Amino acid sequence: MDKPRLRFAPSPTGYLHIGGARTALLNWLFARHSGGAFVLRIEDTDRERSTQAAVDAILEGMRWLGLDWDEGPEVGGAHGPYFQMQRLDLYQSYAEELIRKGRAYACYCSKEELDLLREQAKAAKVQFVYPGTCRDKPYDPSRRHVVRFRLPKVLEVTFTDLVKGPITRPGSTLQDEVIVRADGVPLYNFGAVVDDVTMKINLVARGDDHVNNTAIQVLLYEALGYPVPTFAHLPMILGADKTRLSKRHGATSVTSYRDMGYLPEATVNYLVRLGWSHGDQEIFTREELVKFFSFDQVGATASVFNPDKMLWVNHTWMKSLTPAELGLRALPFFRAAGLPADDEAKRTSVARVLQERAKTLVDLVAQARYFFAPAEIDPQARDKFLTGETRPVLEAIRAGLASTAAPDAAQLEALFGDTARSRGLALGKVAQPVRVALTGGTASPGIYDVILILGREETLKRLDDAIRLAA
RNA sequence: GACCCCAUCGUCUAGAGGCCCAGGACUCGGCCCUUUCAAGGCCGCAACCAGGGUUCGAAUCCCUGUGGGGUCACCA
Numbered sequence: 053m054d055k056p057r058l059r060f061a062p063s064p065t066g067y068l069h070i071g072g073a074r075t076a077l078l079n080w081l082f083a084r085h086s087g088g089a090f091v092l093r094i095e096d097t098d099r100e101r102s103t104q105a106a107v108d109a110i111l112e113g114m115r116w117l118g119l120d121w122d123e124g125p126e127v128g129g130a131h132g133p134y135f136q137m138q139r140l141d142l143y144q145s146y147a148e149e150l151i152r153k154g155r156a157y158a159c160y161c162s163k164e165e166l167d168l169l170r171e172q173a174k175a176a177k178v179q180f181v182y183p184g185t186c187r188d189k190p191y192d193p194s195r196r197h198v199v200r201f202r203l204p205k206v207l208e209v210t211f212t213d214l215v216k217g218p219i220t221r222p223g224s225t226l227q228d229e230v231i232v233r234a235d236g237v238p239l240y241n242f243g244a245v246v247d248d249v250t251m252k253i254n255l256v257a258r259g260d261d262h263v264n265n266t267a268i269q270v271l272l273y274e275a276l277g278y279p280v281p282t283f284a285h286l287p288m289i290l291g292a293d294k295t296r297l298s299k300r301h302g303a304t305s306v307t308s309y310r311d312m313g314y315l316p317e318a319t320v321n322y323l324v325r326l327g328w329s330h331g332d333q334e335i336f337t338r339e340e341l342v343k344f345f346s347f348d349q350v351g352a353t354a355s356v357f358n359p360d361k362m363l364w365v366n367h368t369w370m371k372s373l374t375p376a377e378l379g380l381r382a383l384p385f386f387r388a389a390g391l392p393a394d395d396e397a398k399r400t401s402v403a404r405v406l407q408e409r410a411k412t413l414v415d416l417v418a419q420a421r422y423f424f425a426p427a428e429i430d431p432q433a434r435d436k437f438l439t440g441e442t443r444p445v446l447e448a449i450r451a452g453l454a455s456t457a458a459p460d461a462a463q464l465e466a467l468f469g470d471t472a473r474s475r476g477l478a479l480g481k482v483a484q485p486v487r488v489a490l491t492g493g494t495a496s497p498g499i500y501d502v503i504l505i506l507g508r509e510e511t512l513k514r515l516d517d518a519i520r521l522a523a
Numbered sequence: 524g525a526c527c528c529c530a531u532c533g534u535c536u537a538g539a540g541g542c543c544c545a546g547g548a549c550u551c552g553g554c555c556c557u558u559u560c561a562a563g564g565c566c567g568c569a570a571c572c573a574g575g576g577u578u579c580g581a582a583u584c585c586c587u588g589u590g591g592g593g594u595c596a597c598c599a
Contacts, residue, residue: 063599098598163597170596179525179595198597216528225526225595233597240599264527264594287529287592294591322535325548329536332547351536354592358534361549371562408562419560468558483558495560 056088056255060114060121061244063095064106067305068113070297070357071259071289074323078286079257080119081324081345091251092124094135095244097237102137113306117316118338123251131251136243143238146246146276147199147231151191155204155275156231158197159186182228199232201242201272209267214257214284214347221267229268241265245272248281257284257347260354284347287327287354297357309362313385313413315373318366325365326355335368367411375404378416385417391424398423401505405497423505427492427514434488434521442485443522445471449486450515459508464500489518 060076062068068076083090092114096102111125123129133139150156159182166182173180187202206223213219231242238246248256263285273280291301303309309319321336328351330336330344370378379399386393393399402420410416422428429438438446452467453459459467472482483499490502490511503511 061599065599095599101598159597166597177524213528219527221527230597235597237597239597244599259593260528261593262599265599267527285528290592292534296592325535327535332537334535334548353529353536355536356534358549361535364549367562406561409560472558478558480558487559493559497560499558 054254056083056086057091057251057253058083058088058255058257059091059093059248059251059253060119061093061095061247061258062110063098063101064103064110065098065101066106067109067307069304070306070323071304072110073113073117073306073319074289074326075257075259075286076114076119077117077320077323078284078328078345078347078350080121081341082255082257082347083122084342085345088255089122090119091129091131091253092121092134093247093251094125095240097136097240097243099137099237109305109307116307116310117320136238136247139243139247140236140238142250143232143243143246144236147238147242150201150231150275151199153275154202156199156201157187158189158191158193158195159200159228159230160189160192160195160197161185184228187228196234198230198234200228201231201268201275203228204271204275206271209270211266211270211280212282213263214255214282215287215350216263216285216352219263219266221264226268226271231272241268241272245269245276249273249276249278254279254281255284256281257286260285260288284350286350287352289326290354290356292356294354294356301357302359313382313415313417314362314366315369315381315413318362318369321369322362322365326357327351327353335365335372363411370410370412370416371407373407375407376400378407379403382413382416382420385413386420386424389417389421391417391421393420393424398505401501405501405505409497422491422496427490429488429492429518429521430494433492433494437485437488437494438518438522440522442481443519445475445477445482446485446489446515446519446522448475449482450512450519453503453508453512453515456508459503461500461504464503468499485518485522486515490514 058079060079062072080090082088094107107125121127123131124134147156151158169183170180186200203226208220208222210218210220229241230239232238266283270280289297291297297304303312306319310316317338320338320341324336324341324345325334328345328349330349336344373381376396379396379402382403383393383399402423403416406416406419410419448471449467452471456463468479468482472479484494487496487499487502488494490506496502506514
């Protein structure tokens with residue numbers, strides 16, 4: 053087989069959702085795996101719903117995931133243009149070729165007439181079948197018409213599917229479909245086939261919802277005289293209630309995951325594991341995925357999107373980044389939260405102590421708040437830990453710290469240990485009040501780390517504030 | 524309704540006739556570690572849709588049923 057050429061062909065009617073992103077990802081993965089090409093084509097023939105904003109959103113989503121395309125919008129390529137609305141002449145000439153060869157014909161029936169027939173069929177509870185009214189009428193381009201494919205007499209159509217195996221559909225369930233509208237814009241089945249033919253696509257991997265389109269497309273390829281590509285129909289992604297994933301299941305656009313503080317590595321990792329596996333491995337780098345991925349390891353079953361597991365994957369990825377890198381990734385979120393985290397050394401230290409505790413970048417920033425802004429003392433924590441009883445402890449720590457010029461971890465440990473021991477207290481009895489004083493809450497990274505990051509001056513200041521509160 | 528596809532723990536999955544009274548991961552529960560919270564370690568709960576075949580032997584192959592999903596446009 054020639055080098056694989058794959059494509060992702062979204063219609064720009066909205067943002068890039070999770071399902072589309074996975075389709076794009078798997079196509080990209082296999083193209084990179086095989087050294088083939090990945091083409092991005094925009095199927096904007098639905099003028100009602102297509103928007104430039106959606107095109108931008110889709111490209112943005114793909115870029116965030118790191119899915120670069122070899123041919124397509126903005127990068128061009130030898131088989132362009134890559135927007136269907138810029139390829140109308142092409143569809144027209146292919147349609148005319150089919151008419152000339154007798155494989156298609158002009159149909160002059162009005163939409164109203166057909167709608168009526170469709171209603172009648174529905175009322176009679178039978179499948180609507182185009183009666184073939186115009187099948188043998190002469191071609192008169194001057195009359196308003198659509199182009200219909202003349203269905204060849206076939207018993208059945210069979211094609212290979214890399215994930216589902218051979219699929220057969222009886223010819224009796226097919227009919228003369230409209231392939232070009234009256235306004236000259238092609239319908240999906242025709243546009244996609246003409247484009248896949250002219251863009252030399254030989255492996256079509258797309259959503260499961262297209263399986264039923266495939267038979268007619270196979271016939272179209274044959275009518276056009278081109279080899280039929282191999283197909284890979286990817287199972288749908290479902291929500292928790294096992295229905296197709298949609299907005300009501302929560303966030304469905306990839307960029308919303310970016311905005312919620314997920315890493316692209318984790319998103320890619322999770323998405324690919326939804327329906328694909330490689331033994332027992334859960335975490336994959338992009339390089340590993342490129343190396344291991346193939347369509348025949350993709351399961352044939354639809355899979356339920358599990359936010360908990362995605363969160364775990366993200367957490368795992370966050371832990372694997374270097375603190376400096378993690379801090380850098382979090383920087384936009386710090387800025388969005390209005391926290392001054394531009395000091396790289398401090399930001400890195402914060403990331404280091406928080407990376408095991410924060411599951412997303414947004415979570416990390418939320419947990420880091422008191423490092424960059426005054427501590428907001430939780431009332432319950434104050435009532436419990438900043439009391440007349442703990443005040444002497446706070447004062448002792450304050451005094452010890454004040455007499456140390458530049459405390460290090462060992463000195464802090466000694467200070468806390470001695471303070472606890474001399475008063476016959478467990479270490480926790482000393483650490484908790486200090487924790488509340490410095491962070492405002494009862495849960496935080498190790499208290500010595502907190503002090504070291506806050507610095508001596510700021511720590512003394514917060515201790516003073518807390519001692520006042522404990523009065 | 525017709526046609527197509529699918530069917531292992533709650534979820535993602537391993538499993539391509541004996542290695543499986545079914546393995547890993549998420550979630551959940553317990554224990555350990557521990558200055559809090561995490562992280563980490565250990566342990567546990569939990570599944571082959573049903574019924575028929577084929578076979579010495581079936582989660583794995585075949586058939587039927589059931590359940591779920593998808594498609595039936597001058598949308599994609």
